[in-house]
Amino acid sequence: MDEEDEYFENTWTYISLCGEPTLYDGLRFAKDLILANVCLRFIIQYISMPHNVRHSLSLVFGSFLLYYNIGWALIWIYGLTIGTYVLIIYLSIFTKKCRGFFVSFCVILFLLLCEIYLINPKTWQQIRGVQMIVAMKVISVAIELDRNLFKQMLNPLEFGGYILCPANCILGPWISFHTYDQYLHVKFLTKRWVQIIIFNLFISMFCLVLSNCIVPWYIDDNVSKWLTAYRDAQAFRMSHYFVSSMSIVSMISAGFGLTNDCHSDLQVTKPFFIELPRSLVQVVIFWNIPMHQWLKNYVFKTCQPYGQFISILTTYAVSSLLHGFNFQFSAVLLSIGTFSYVEYNFRYKVALALEVCCLANPCVKQCEHKYKKNSLLAVFVNTLFSVLTIIHLAYLGVMFEASFSVQESGYSFYNTINKWENLNYFSHGLAAFMYLIYLMM
Amino acid sequence: MKWLCLFVLFMCLRCEAANKPRRGRGSLWWGIAKAGEPNNLSPVSPGVLYMDPGVHATLRRKQRRLARENPGVLAAVAKGASMAVAECQHQFKYRRWNCSTRNFLRGKNLFGKIVDRGCRETAFIYAITSAGVTHAVSRACAEGSIESCTCDYSHVDRAPHRTRAAAAANVRVWKWGGCSDNIGFGFRFSREFVDTGERGKTVREKMNLHNNEAGRMHVQTEMRQECKCHGMSGSCTVKTCWMRLPSFRSVGDALKDRFDGASRVMMPNTEIEAPVQRNDAAPHRVPRRDRYRFQLRPHNPDHKTPGAKDLVYLESSPGFCEKNPRLGIPGTHGRACNDTSIGVDGCDLMCCGRGYRTETMLVVERCNCTFHWCCEVKCKLCRTEKVVHTCL
Numbered sequence: 077m078d079e080e081d082e083y084f085e086n087t088w089t090y091i092s093l094c095g096e097p098t099l100y101d102g103l104r105f106a107k108d109l110i111l112a113n114v115c116l117r118f119i120i121q122y123i124s125m126p127h128n129v130r131h132s133l134s135l136v137f138g139s140f141l142l143y144y145n146i147g148w149a150l151i152w153i154y155g156l157t158i159g160t161y162v163l164i165i166y167l168s169i170f171t172k173k174c175r176g177f178f179v180s181f182c183v184i185l186f187l188l189l190c191e192i193y194l195i196n197p198k199t200w201q202q203i204r205g206v207q208m209i210v211a212m213k214v215i216s217v218a219i220e221l222d223r224n225l226f227k228q229m230l231n232p233l234e235f236g237g238y239i240l241c242p243a244n245c246i247l248g249p250w251i252s253f254h255t256y257d258q259y260l261h262v263k264f265l266t267k268r269w270v271q272i273i274i275f276n277l278f279i280s281m282f283c284l285v286l287s288n289c290i291v292p293w294y295i296d297d298n299v300s301k302w303l304t305a306y307r308d309a310q311a312f313r314m315s316h317y318f319v320s321s322m323s324i325v326s327m328i329s330a331g332f333g334l335t336n337d338c339h340s341d342l343q344v345t346k347p348f349f350i351e352l353p354r355s356l357v358q359v360v361i362f363w364n365i366p367m368h369q370w371l372k373n374y375v376f377k378t379c380q381p382y383g384q385f386i387s388i389l390t391t392y393a394v395s396s397l398l399h400g401f402n403f404q405f406s407a408v409l410l411s412i413g414t415f416s417y418v419e420y421n422f423r424y425k426v427a428l429a430l431e432v433c434c435l436a437n438p439c440v441k442q443c444e445h446k447y448k449k450n451s452l453l454a455v456f457v458n459t460l461f462s463v464l465t466i467i468h469l470a471y472l473g474v475m476f477e478a479s480f481s482v483q484e485s486g487y488s489f490y491n492t493i494n495k496w497e498n499l500n501y502f503s504h505g506l507a508a509f510m511y512l513i514y515l516m517m
Numbered sequence: 518m519k520w521l522c523l524f525v526l527f528m529c530l531r532c533e534a535a536n537k538p539r540r541g542r543g544s545l546w547w548g549i550a551k552a553g554e555p556n557n558l559s560p561v562s563p564g565v566l567y568m569d570p571g572v573h574a575t576l577r578r579k580q581r582r583l584a585r586e587n588p589g590v591l592a593a594v595a596k597g598a599s600m601a602v603a604e605c606q607h608q609f610k611y612r613r614w615n616c617s618t619r620n621f622l623r624g625k626n627l628f629g630k631i632v633d634r635g636c637r638e639t640a641f642i643y644a645i646t647s648a649g650v651t652h653a654v655s656r657a658c659a660e661g662s663i664e665s666c667t668c669d670y671s672h673v674d675r676a677p678h679r680t681r682a683a684a685a686a687n688v689r690v691w692k693w694g695g696c697s698d699n700i701g702f703g704f705r706f707s708r709e710f711v712d713t714g715e716r717g718k719t720v721r722e723k724m725n726l727h728n729n730e731a732g733r734m735h736v737q738t739e740m741r742q743e744c745k746c747h748g749m750s751g752s753c754t755v756k757t758c759w760m761r762l763p764s765f766r767s768v769g770d771a772l773k774d775r776f777d778g779a780s781r782v783m784m785p786n787t788e789i790e791a792p793v794q795r796n797d798a799a800p801h802r803v804p805r806r807d808r809y810r811f812q813l814r815p816h817n818p819d820h821k822t823p824g825a826k827d828l829v830y831l832e833s834s835p836g837f838c839e840k841n842p843r844l845g846i847p848g849t850h851g852r853a854c855n856d857t858s859i860g861v862d863g864c865d866l867m868c869c870g871r872g873y874r875t876e877t878m879l880v881v882e883r884c885n886c887t888f889h890w891c892c893e894v895k896c897k898l899c900r901t902e903k904v905v906h907t908c909l
Contacts, residue, residue, distance in 0.1 A: 093659050094743075094759040101757040145754070198753075205749030248749055288745055288757055315747045319755075364750075399750055476751050483746040484753055 087293075094289035102284045102318075105145075106277060106325065112141040112242045113330035121263055121331070130260050131237030138240030142206065145246060149203045152195065153210060156186060157239045160214045161232060164221065168229060176219035176378065180394070183211045188401045197485040200400075205247065208398050212250045212370055213239050219374045220253065243330035247323035249344045249366035251332070259332040268338040272328050276340075280321035283347075287314035302470065305499060309473025313350060320344040320364070353465040354458065355423065355436040356416040371395055388413070403489045408472050415468055415507045422514045423461065429517060434458050464506070471496070471503035546710075547627040547646055548575040549591070550598035550618075579713045583706070587665040590654060594710065597653030601646040602627075604769040608776075611862030613837035613849050613869075614638050629845030635721050635831030640728045641776045644828055647711045648732035648768050655703025655740060659760050663702075703740075707733050717808030720831065724782065727813060727829050734826045735771050739763035772828070779828040781816040838869035852908045868908035876905050 116137045120130060142150050163182060167175045187207060191200055217235070220226060230238075230253070237260075238253050239245070251259075291314055295307040324342050327333045333342035346362040353359045361368050375394045379387035392413040399405040420436045427434050431446035434457040438449065447453045474495050482491060496504075576584065584591045605616040616638075619629050626632055632639045657663045711729050715722045740762050748754030813829055815822055823829045835841065840848035854864040854873060864873045880903045883896035 090761075093656070093762060096660075097759040098757050102755070105755045201746070201753040204752035205754045208749060208752075246754060284747070284757065287747070288759065312751070315745070319747055319749060405750070480744040480746070483751075484744075484756075 090293065091289055094293075095285050098285055098288045099281055102281055106280070106322065108141060108144050109242075109246065109322070109326045110273070110277075110329045112137050113326055116242055117265070117329065117331040120260065121265060128231070128233045131233045134237035134241045134260065135233065138237075138242040138245045141242045142240065142245060146199075146203050146206065149195075149199050152190065152203060153206055153240070153245075156183070156207065156210050156214070157236060159186070160218075161235050164218055165229070168221075173222055176215065176222045176374075179218035180215045183214055184394070184397045187211060187398070191400045191402075201484055204400060206245060209245060209248050209250060210239055211398055212367070213253075216250070216370065216374055217253055219378060225254070241330075243327045243332045244323065247319050247326060249320075249323050249327070249342070249364070250370050251366065256332075259330075259334075262331070262334065264334050264336055264338045265331060266338045269328070269331070269334070272338075272340050273325055276321050276325045276328060280318050280325060283314045283318040283321060287311050287318055301498060302467075305474040306466070306470040308477030309470045310351075312473045312476040313347075313469075316363070317345060317347050350469075353462060353469065354438065355461060356412065356419050356465050356468055357436040359465065359469065360412060360416055367395075388417075404475055404492045407492055408475055411472060411504070415503065418507045418511045418514065419461075419465075422510045425514055425517045426457065430457070432457050434461065467506075468503050471499055474499070545575045545626065546577075546580060546594070547598055547602075549595045550602045550627060577713050580710055583710050587663055587706070589657065589663045590665075590706065593653045593657035593663060594650055596657075597649035597651070598646060600653060600765055601649030604649070604765055605642065605645050607766075608641075608769050608773045611855075611860070611867075613861065613867060614834075614846075615852070616642075617847060619845070630843070631835075631845055634835065634844065635724050636834040637776060637779050637828070637830045638834060640724065640779055640828040640830045641772065643725050643728040644732035644735075644772050644775070645769065646732070647707055647729035648736050648772065649765070650711055651703045651707040651733045651736045652762065652765050652768065653703075654706050655736070656762055658702050659762070665702075704733055704737055712808075715808070717811060720782075720813075723811055723813060724829055724831055726808060726811075727823070730809065731775065731826050731828055732768075732772065735768050735775075736763065738826075739767065771826075775826065775828045779830055780820060780823040781833075782813040782823065782829045782831060783816050836869075838871075849908050854906050854908055856906050864906050864908070871909045873906045873908050876907070878903050878905050 116133060119125075119133060125133075139150065142153060146153075160179060160183060163179060164175060167178055171178075190207070191204075195203070217230065217238070221229070234253075234257075238256050241256060243259075244251060288311075291307060291311040295303050297304065321344075323344055324333075324340070327342055328340055333340055335341050343365055345364060349362045350359050371391050371394070375391045376387050379390045392409055396406045396409040399409070416436070423434055423436050426432070427445060430453065432451070432454045433439055433443040433445045433447060433449040434454055443449060445454075449455075449458075475492055478491055482488070584594075602616070602618055606618075609616040614631075616628070618627050628642050632642060654663070707729075712726060715725045715729070717723050717726050740760070742758055743761050744756055744758040746753035746756055813823055835844055835846065837846055838849055840846060840850065849867055849869060852867055854867040855862050856864045856873070856875070859865070861867065880901050881898055882901065884899035886894050886896040888894055
């Protein structure tokens with residue numbers, strides 16, 4: 077009885093000693109984010125202003141917010157923004173078709189140079205996410221210019237306001253310029269607005285505490301290595317849910333992403349579809365929905381004329397390069413790409429052979445297979461594939477669990493290889509095995 | 518004859534007088550562990566703890582000043598002390614010396630006269646109590662129940678020598694929870710509070726200082742700040758940090774290991790001061806922390822010198838078998854033992870060969886408990902027969 081009490085007390089102490097400062101840090105971060113965005117929203121809402129003033133307001137608030145969060149590393153963001161704007165203007169003189177390609181090339185080159193030569197690893201890890209968002213926005217503008225989606229070239233204020241918009245310059249999500257422009261004009265605010273902010277803030281704080289305190293605690297260090305891997309990967313996923321819901325908080329508090337009746341129509345990630353996944357393909361889609369749309373819309377579709385394989389390869393290459401020149405990310409993304417490709421095809425064959433609804437993506441309408449999705453066989457096969465996906469996710473996510481100094485200054489080659497070696501390259505073996513069966517079928 | 522009597526009386530008085538300052542200088546504060554228990558001191562709530570005269574009597578002047586300057590700290594000290602006592606009794610449950618505490622009386626030592634001897638048991642008592650205070654004060658700091666250690670830059674600025682002292686002892690100055698919350702406060706406070714009165718002049722005082730420091734080291738090395746990055750795809754946009762404190766049980770386990778491997782150090786008149794590097798000391802004033810700069814030398818020259826986390830003792834332990842009022846040892850008469858064990862808790866060793874009595878007792882305890890929603894636990898009372906062995 078005493079032991080039990082003591083256990084509870086120790087657990088409680090642990091959670092409170094971890095949870096309280098974690099929440100404190102999290103809320104401190106949220107405070108700045110919400111404050112900047114709410115100020116922007118109130119000014120837009122209650123003072124009618126010309127078009128360009130709105131954009132410059134967005135620019136100013138975004139700059140302040142960035143300065144408070146990353147300090148003088150802000151000049152790199154400015155550098156990238158101004159540089160690409162000048163580049164787009166300059167390119168427009170010569171070409172009307174290839175701006176997207178050149179801009180993407182230069183932006184990625186700039187990011188790689190920054191990472192390797194210019195910025196020290198600590199600062200780079202701090203601003204990497206911000207730079208990524210900026211890069212995505214710039215590339216989307218360049219490609220849309222190529223597609224003639226703008227009546228005329230954006231003026232610098234519009235461009236700057238879009239890039240540095242406080243609602244999504246720090247944590248994302250990516251939105252297109254047209255959506256941004258449209259959100260800047262809508263005025264749907266009711267009491268629900270506050271409710272949505274608080275609700276999402278609550279979710280994000282919950283995920284933060286789960287990620288920092290509860291998930292690392294509920295599985296002990298010295299159980300099997302697969303459970304530890306699962307735990308570490310889950311802690312990383314929770315951190316991602318925190319970031320995603322926090323990005324929704326920042327969007328909503330700026331009044332972005334609201335429908336006419338003040339409901340949120342934003343969705344960045346779908347935790348339930350990732351924690352209990354149907355397939356890796358679905359995880360890739362639901363991990364970061366705006367990023368997925370961006371890749372699909374601007375990279376995959378642009379490359380489609382050159383063939384299916386090339387476009388898939390380019391998509392993964394661009395997504396990996398946007399994350400920086402880093403063995404860790406390249407390895408993880410490439411592995412995800414291969415695994416999901418194998419899985420997709422394998423499941424296609426299995427569905428044909430057994431006549432079961434077990435494709436990587438659920439059937440949209442009526443299945444043409446004999447065993448529908450609620451049949452026993454289908455449930456069984458899909459559960460089996462789910463378990464495999466969970467194993468894959470543990471295997472891939474374990475990469476991101478590292479000591480703080482590693483997290484702060486970037487992951488190394490050895491870190492990656494060690495972690496996978498520890499798990500005997502299981503998932504790679506599994507994928508190869510599945511591919512062999514696929515070839516034989 | 519009359520003169521002889523007087524002479525003996527006089528000698529006794531002198532003995533008393535000579536003994537008195539030796540007896541646990543600065544360690545009377547252990548009595549605070551029992552503060553609030555009935556029949557010792559009047560029950561008090563933590564808030565008014567420092568007002569209580571009974572508690573005050575156990576504290577030295579400097580300790581009272583520390584308690585006054587840091588409101589809330591005394592409750593933490595009391596908690597740490599009682600935690601230490603409980604842990605000590607847990608660790609020594611099955612040994613001849615079971616860390617028994619005496620009914621606390623004003624002016625007497627909580628653990629009895631055993632602390633007058635510089636033996637292993639004394640070493641453990643000093644280490645565990647100092648660890649208890651460090652642990653409890655650090656935790657109270659982190660929870661924010663001590664005002665003077667949370668989020669206060671001025672506190673650090675006002676006492677720069679303390680910060681330097683902390684740096685000297687390799688205590689990292691934690692920046693935690695966004696403000697300069699100093700978890701090293703627990704460590705420094707324990708030094709100031711627990712080590713009051715141990716001037717480090719005699720070898721016994723050095724032993725106490727070393728063991729106190731060892732207890733603190735055990736807490737401190739496992740106490741660490743952990744951080745984690747959050748941001749888009751594993752970048753480090755948001756940094757969150759928190760503190761991890763070891764469970765006191767693990768500190769107790771570690772100290773018990775050190776107790777078993779404690780090193781005996783040399784008695785006086787052979788002490789040689791180790792060469793001291795004073796590169797970080799303030800030049801104009803001799804700081805008090807110099808009392809921590811000493812090197813105890815092992816009794817057996819072949820053994821290596823005790824490390825910072827090792828326990829040290831001066832003399833071998835007395836036998837704990839028989840009652841010894843002079844040392845305040847109650848003996849193992851009447852202790853429960855295990856007749857099947859061949860270890861120290863076995864009846865042969867525990868009863869020191871005196872034999873034991875076996876009784877069958879009818880024990881009434883709660884059993885078949887069921888949980889009813891919500892929130893009630895219902896139990897039956899079961900009578901079970903238990904065989905109890907007690908030493909003669």
